[in-house]
């Protein structure tokens with residue numbers, strides 16, 4: 360990997376401490392960073408390099424999956440420098456440029472620069488503009504930009520943001536992080552498809568009855584009401600993470616696909632999502648909000664009583680939807696997606712329900728065989744389970760389900776941010792969200808955003824600690840299915 364400078368906007372923030380420093384440190388230990396690299400942390404306060412290094416050391420002690428002590432952490436920290444910068448202040452960028460150049464010369468490294476914007480999205484455009492105007496991106500090496508979701512608040516604002524960024528960076532230089540795309544099991548979907556002919560053959564509407572994608576959470580709004588009450592689950596989870604999982608599970612990829620091929624297949628999927636009008640949203644999408652209930656054995660308050668939430672808020676903390684993909688592979692297969700806060704469990708998973716040939720072909724047969732299910736657990740477990748039916752000779756030949764299960768030992772696996780930062784440093788955009796996907800996702804979901812805002816569809820309640828609103832279960836029951 361080529362030597363580079365990693366410029367981190369928002370170096371004093373929560374994401375940097377919890378995710379970015381531990382990811383860089385673990386990459387360093389695994390020899391996945393270049394032999395020579397330089398890191399510049401940025402924030403508004405004046406902080407001495409040595410104090411900045413101490414705060415990074417502290418973050419590692421708290422959040423790294425590997426012990427952060429001894430010489431190896433010290434040698435990692437020697438790469439770190441700090442520069443005070445207010446995103447609106449031109450002089451601060453000039454000061455930064457000169458510090459970066461001095462360090463590049465000291466280390467004898469090329470002018471390869473990675474700009475990571477771990478700051479509020481309203482700063483993205485300003486920062487990109489200043490990087491461009493002040494020559495930070497004009498070195499002889501490569502320049503890349505990593506940004507964190509949210510990429511816009513709706514279709515219009517996403518397009519405006521894209522325009523601003525495009526003035527300073529090309530699409531190939533922009534790496535949009537959707538951390539779900541860094542999860543090992545999501546990355547595994549690509550391999551599962553092309554390396555298992557048995558699955559590949561079944562991956563169509565001929566054999567699949569429906570696909571269910573779930574991202575249930577135990578947590579509520581926590582300390583993030585200011586953001587979440589303006590955002591809701593539909594923007595926070597559904598428009599990005601859930602639709603990205605949908606794309607990953609439905610694209611058919613040949614082996615050794617290039618990032619461009621992956622992006623093109625994903626675009627085809629999101630382009631083929633059957634559009635819904637604002638008036639149709641009510642029949643395809645369920646929105647919910649949690650009321651008081653339990654988090655395990657602890658009583659918890661309802662959403663409207665959470666600190667920072669407007670007492671009459673109609674914000675969604677739960678969304679379930681039925682989606683159709685109009686392609687020859689997926690015609691007539693319903694995709695059910697649900698995600699919510701304060702449900703009964705933390706569980707992110709994909710369930711593929713296969714059609715039931717037994718029931719279809721022998722109506723008179725009294726055996727109650729369950730459908731074959733392929734369950735891919737993403738979080739907190741990482742496993743793949745296939746549910747088959749077999750005859751149990753010990754029980755008079757009764758047909759019973761059996762499970763074939765593979766569970767990964769995820770303790771040592773790299774975390775999402777490690778995978779993604781490593782890919783961006785290598786210039787591999789496979790697991791990043793391309794602008795086309797982002798724009799098309801906003802376009803598809805825009806009528807739902809409007810229906811929510813105009814209160815055209817009901818806001819169902821569910822008690823904290825339960826499995827979501829009843830309406831989300833009715834959505835599948837209408838089609839003769841149930842959530843697994």
Ligand SMILES: NC(=O)C1=CN([C@@H]2O[C@H](COP(=O)(O)OP(=O)(O)OC[C@H]3O[C@@H](n4cnc5c(N)ncnc54)[C@H](OP(=O)(O)O)[C@@H]3O)[C@@H](O)[C@H]2O)C=CC1
Nearest residue numbers: 369370371372373374402403444445446477478479480507
């Ligand atoms: N935290 C998380 O788990 C996740 C966060 N994100 C996204 O990541 C981004 C960062 O989030 P998070 O770390 O939580 O945010 P924080 O509020 O914790 O940190 C914000 C950072 O921005 C810096 N900052 C604020 N104003 C300015 C300014 N005018 N000039 C320069 N720097 C400024 C702050 O530095 P200082 O105050 O020192 O100047 C601080 O380092 C956001 O876009 C968020 O949506 C996405 C997914 C998860």
Ligand SMILES: O=C1O[C@H](COP(=O)(O)O)[C@@H](O)[C@H](O)[C@H]1O
Nearest residue numbers: 538574576578595596600707738
């Ligand atoms: O992006 C987000 O994701 C988290 C859930 O992530 P996970 O990796 O724990 O499944 C969610 O809690 C948060 O609201 C959202 O912004």
